[in-house]
Amino acid sequence: MFERLEEINTPPDPFQFYTAADLWTDEHTSEQMLKFHLDREMDVASRNHSFIDRSADWIASHFDIGAGKKIADFGCGPGLYAVRLARRQAAVTGIDFSQRSIRYAREAATWEGLAIHYVNMNYLDFETDDRFDLIVMIMCDFCALSPAQRKTILSRFHGLLELSGSVLLDVYSPVAFDEREEKTEYGPGLLNGFWSPGSYYGFLNTFKYEKEKVVLDKYTIIEAGGTRTIYNWLQYFSPEDLERELAACGFAVEGYYSDVAGTPFSAHSREFAVVAGKRP
Numbered sequence: 001m002f003e004r005l006e007e008i009n010t011p012p013d014p015f016q017f018y019t020a021a022d023l024w025t026d027e028h029t030s031e032q033m034l035k036f037h038l039d040r041e042m043d044v045a046s047r048n049h050s051f052i053d054r055s056a057d058w059i060a061s062h063f064d065i066g067a068g069k070k071i072a073d074f075g076c077g078p079g080l081y082a083v084r085l086a087r088r089q090a091a092v093t094g095i096d097f098s099q100r101s102i103r104y105a106r107e108a109a110t111w112e113g114l115a116i117h118y119v120n121m122n123y124l125d126f127e128t129d130d131r132f133d134l135i136v137m138i139m140c141d142f143c144a145l146s147p148a149q150r151k152t153i154l155s156r157f158h159g160l161l162e163l164s165g166s167v168l169l170d171v172y173s174p175v176a177f178d179e180r181e182e183k184t185e186y187g188p189g190l191l192n193g194f195w196s197p198g199s200y201y202g203f204l205n206t207f208k209y210e211k212e213k214v215v216l217d218k219y220t221i222i223e224a225g226g227t228r229t230i231y232n233w234l235q236y237f238s239p240e241d242l243e244r245e246l247a248a249c250g251f252a253v254e255g256y257y258s259d260v261a262g263t264p265f266s267a268h269s270r271e272f273a274v275v276a277g278k279r280p
Helices: 002-008 020-024 027-038 049-062 080-086 099-112 147-160 174-179 239-248
Strands: 070-074 091-096 117-120 132-137 161-172 183-188 201-209 214-223 226-235 251-257 271-278
Touching: 020 027, 020 226, 027 099, 049 080, 070 080, 080 091, 080 099, 091 099, 099 117, 132 147, 147 161, 147 239, 147 251, 161 226, 239 251, 239 271
Parallel strands: 070 091, 070 132, 091 117, 132 161
Antiparallel strands: 161 271, 183 201, 201 214, 214 226, 251 271
16 A cells, blocks of 8 residues: 555656546546536636637637638637637638547537538547648647657648648746646545546646656546546746747747737746747
8 A cells, every 4th residue: 555655646757658548538537528618617628718709809810710711720629719710711620539529519510500620539640631721729738748749749730731821829838837836635536526427536646847847737546446547747838948849840930929819928927829830
């Protein structure tokens, strides 16, 4: 028992383990995540719907979205952005790991009569002959990827983007990193039953990696039938760090904003957005 507790409370190396599938493809947790997405007031799986409306308006204006524009939404979830952009006559492709979210997105698009192309797969593996005028990755999805995965996805973006196209993504800032604190929590049904419909006990260990500017929320879920561990990694970026990663994959930064609704950039923001294009 002591050895097991030692293991639970010992931090792994940054991005040593990766368990995204356990969150997005598990029958129970994917249902919980969809509920968060669809809650109009919450900023958990998606931002609140009032912000999404403002954000979609800014995206449509800034990138001149209309008929003939092709957009790829990586990590589209239940299609909250895809629907809003498709209403402006854009040809939208949404890619997401969660079968439950994609199923909801397809039903919503059908109900509105929108011809959105949804793909249910890990977006790290997504390939197509299509080329896009705009690629978006929103809700700081980029921060959940390891350095190797970020290089993979940026290289994929570069290949999928039209020569004059743009990438829009957002990330957590050093301000948000400084706000995070290491902690340990334990309790029955941790997070109000989020992890399982049955009885379980849960540990949450939050580890900070100062040098790498990474935070890990490590969940250890103990059920009658066994124990599982979920690793939720988040990378935090300065504009300079993000610009280096983009440049290494052939992108040039075109502008920074405090969010994906076009709020002017502030160094005090907990997150920020970047627009980048292919480097000449």
